[in-house]
Amino acid sequence: MSLTPYRRYFALLLFWSARDLRNRYAGSVFGLLWAVVQPLATIALFYGVFGLILAIRLPEASGKTSYFFFLLSGLLPWLAIQEAWARSVTAISGNELLLQKQTFPLSLFPLAPVLTALVPQLVGFALLLPLLAWRAPTPPAWELLPWVFFCQLTITAGVALPLAALNHLIRDLAAAVPIVLQILFYTGAILFPAETLDEPYRAWLLANPIACLAMAYQETLLGLPAPAGTWAALFAWTVASGLGGVWLFRFLHPIVLESL
Amino acid sequence: MSRPLLQFHHVSKTYKLYARPVDRLWERLSGRPRHHAFTALHPLDFVLQGGETVGIIGENGAGKSTLLKLAAGTIRPSTGTIIRTGHCAALLELGAGFHPEESGYRNLLLSALLQGVPPEERHAFVRDAQAFAELSDDTLARPVKTYSSGMFVRLAFAAATVRAPQLLIVDEALSVGDLHFQKKSLDRILALRDAGAAILFCSHNLYQVRTLCTRTLWLRAGRIQAEGDTEAVVTEFEAYERHKRAAANRMSEVLPTVPTQETLPPVRCTTITVETAEGTNPSVIETGETIRLRIVCTAEDDTPFHVGFALIRPDRDNVFGSSTHFDPNRTPLRGAGSHEVVVEFPALPLLSGKYLWSVYVLDETGLHVFDKAEAVCPFTVLNITTRDFGVVALPHRWRLNP
Numbered sequence: 001m002s003l004t005p006y007r008r009y010f011a012l013l014l015f016w017s018a019r020d021l022r023n024r025y026a027g028s029v030f031g032l033l034w035a036v037v038q039p040l041a042t043i044a045l046f047y048g049v050f051g052l053i054l055a056i057r058l059p060e061a062s063g064k065t066s067y068f069f070f071l072l073s074g075l076l077p078w079l080a081i082q083e084a085w086a087r088s089v090t091a092i093s094g095n096e097l098l099l100q101k102q103t104f105p106l107s108l109f110p111l112a113p114v115l116t117a118l119v120p121q122l123v124g125f126a127l128l129l130p131l132l133a134w135r136a137p138t139p140p141a142w143e144l145l146p147w148v149f150f151c152q153l154t155i156t157a158g159v160a161l162p163l164a165a166l167n168h169l170i171r172d173l174a175a176a177v178p179i180v181l182q183i184l185f186y187t188g189a190i191l192f193p194a195e196t197l198d199e200p201y202r203a204w205l206l207a208n209p210i211a212c213l214a215m216a217y218q219e220t221l222l223g224l225p226a227p228a229g230t231w232a233a234l235f236a237w238t239v240a241s242g243l244g245g246v247w248l249f250r251f252l253h254p255i256v257l258e259s260l
Numbered sequence: 261m262s263r264p265l266l267q268f269h270h271v272s273k274t275y276k277l278y279a280r281p282v283d284r285l286w287e288r289l290s291g292r293p294r295h296h297a298f299t300a301l302h303p304l305d306f307v308l309q310g311g312e313t314v315g316i317i318g319e320n321g322a323g324k325s326t327l328l329k330l331a332a333g334t335i336r337p338s339t340g341t342i343i344r345t346g347h348c349a350a351l352l353e354l355g356a357g358f359h360p361e362e363s364g365y366r367n368l369l370l371s372a373l374l375q376g377v378p379p380e381e382r383h384a385f386v387r388d389a390q391a392f393a394e395l396s397d398d399t400l401a402r403p404v405k406t407y408s409s410g411m412f413v414r415l416a417f418a419a420a421t422v423r424a425p426q427l428l429i430v431d432e433a434l435s436v437g438d439l440h441f442q443k444k445s446l447d448r449i450l451a452l453r454d455a456g457a458a459i460l461f462c463s464h465n466l467y468q469v470r471t472l473c474t475r476t477l478w479l480r481a482g483r484i485q486a487e488g489d490t491e492a493v494v495t496e497f498e499a500y501e502r503h504k505r506a507a508a509n510r511m512s513e514v515l516p517t518v519p520t521q522e523t524l525p526p527v528r529c530t531t532i533t534v535e536t537a538e539g540t541n542p543s544v545i546e547t548g549e550t551i552r553l554r555i556v557c558t559a560e561d562d563t564p565f566h567v568g569f570a571l572i573r574p575d576r577d578n579v580f581g582s583s584t585h586f587d588p589n590r591t592p593l594r595g596a597g598s599h600e601v602v603v604e605f606p607a608l609p610l611l612s613g614k615y616l617w618s619v620y621v622l623d624e625t626g627l628h629v630f631d632k633a634e635a636v637c638p639f640t641v642l643n644i645t646t647r648d649f650g651v652v653a654l655p656h657r658w659r660l661n662p
Contacts (some may be wrong), residue, residue, distance in 0.1 A: 015373050
């Protein structure tokens with residue numbers, strides 16, 4: 001007997017993600033440890049520069065939350081998104097030879113990095129959340145967390161899918177993506193709280209899905225009130241990238257298959 | 261038993277050639293064509309039944325590979341529909357989906373997943389494939405990039421066929437691995453056929469097509485030139501090839517080919533001599549002389565085998581060929597040591613010309629060639645007794661009616 005197509009796809013996705021994770025650090029001495037060490041180093045660097053040297057302080061309204069927690073609640077999801085997009089852009093074009101010879105479901109390739117990039121974030125959250133529950137002045141709004149995480153996953157996958165397909169047709173994308181990622185990050189309300197911005201800049205934050213997501217995480221985990229409209233904007237971004245991404249991927253799918 | 265396993269309905273394949281990949285996108289968005297079309301396969305229909313072996317022959321670029329890839333589902337048809345029933349295995353590029361850094365075990369697991377093997381059967385899948393590929397546990401745990409080419413191909417063949425496919429697509433992949441495994445893989449394919457599987461077989465080796473295929477399809481420039489009984493189609497194709505060669509004026513003398521084997525076959529052809537009343541290996545033979553072709557084979561073990569020969573002309577046209585396995589009542593030769601086979605031609609009816617011999621040592625099925633010596637022992641025939649001309653003196657009778 002054979003599996004149903006749905007279960008077959010899911011089993012393949014898990015296998016491919018596991019392979020992705022293994023192969024990235026295959027041959028290195030520390031192996032999978034790098035998956036945790038790399039984000040840790042990034043966090044330490046940003047905390048050192050912005051938290052200690054530049055000494056960014058949170059506004060009084062945010063209570064006694066330390067900058068360290070603030071940074072983590074936005075940076076951990078961002079590192080996952082950034083890695084997912086940076087790696088999914090070449091996921092199809094990099095596996096072209098394989099796809100020419102074997103019939104794989106195309107979406108497997110961009111979705112695998114979306115899943116594997118979550119590993120450091122999940123490890124980070126597993127350490128951060130108990131700490132917050134214990135130390136934070138405002139306990140996290142646990143009930144919102146699954147929804148914010150769902151939004152993050154939908155936006156990440158919704159962009160990764162068409163990005164991978166499009167880069168197969170326009171190779172320039174792979175070069176442009178790092179630039180876009182930089183812009184999204186530095187305007188993403190991850191390093192600084194939204195309140196430190198004056199209008200109209202604060203309103204512009206909502207135009208950046210990363211900022212919406214970071215502010216939603218900050219409110220959920222730290223009780224830091226997000227600017228008005230953040231949740232509506234996040235919802236809009238989720239719907240747009242989820243539906244739009246899948247639609248665009250389906251539009252590109254036959255073109256990519258034909259070009260293999 | 262006999263049900264259609266593969267159906268092509270008006271299937272065609274046109275490749276669109278673009279200057280740049282992005283042109284595909286512009287074309288789709290603007291609706292204005294930006295490509296050059298190349299039609300590899302014009303609309304064709306055919307049906308493959310269970311238990312059937314269909315050969316695909318044709319020149320390079322005739323569309324054979326396109327047809328096989330369409331049948332395997334690695335590419336999609338431009339028009340028409342392809343219906344596949346049952347589990348299909350394509351032996352097109354063995355191990356193409358294997359990842360070199362991953363262990364043989366994990367690559368087998370991916371094959372199982374791609375074939376939709378349920379979790380509870382995955383262990384059996386891996387175990388059976390490992391047994392068929394004859395790889396140890398230690399080997400299976402190593403990355404496949406450390407495998408020899410033979411080990412790699414064995415594992416890939418095992419992964420493709422372990423689940424007893426109902427449809428098997430084979431692209432000259434029969435010469436995989438060492439001799440022992442070549443035989444084993446061929447036997448496996450034949451066993452699958454006998455169990456009711458359908459086989460689509462593409463080969464340049466017309467001898468193999470003749471022996472293996474019940475029906476043959478000759479593709480020419482993307483169309484079916486002829487289809488039907490193998491003997492008829494292959495003969496027609498041979499005539500076409502001959503005609504083409506003659507037209508191209510490339511009737512150069514063939515060079516003797518030395519058998520190139522990596523491993524020693526179980527049975528080897530050691531000596532080939534031609535004897536006449538005048539002596540051995542004469543360079544000139546007269547028409548009507550009695551000659552004997554003496555073939556000596558050495559068997560390493562008890563492997564059963566057959567011996568065949570072909571009398572050929574320098575342009576590789578066969579004049580006459582036969583083999584010990586052509587008589588179904590004849591049992592194969594066997595037993596370690598030396599075997600002598602003598603073919604006697606009483607009153608050789610060849611007319612003036614140059615001729616050569618090809619000798620083959622085959623396995624008991626007659627499909628697998630253990631050893632061969634092609635285009636050897638050249639000799640010239642002189643017809644000094646009659647004025648008849650041509651290749652062969654045909655028995656004939658004149659009747660002159662006044």
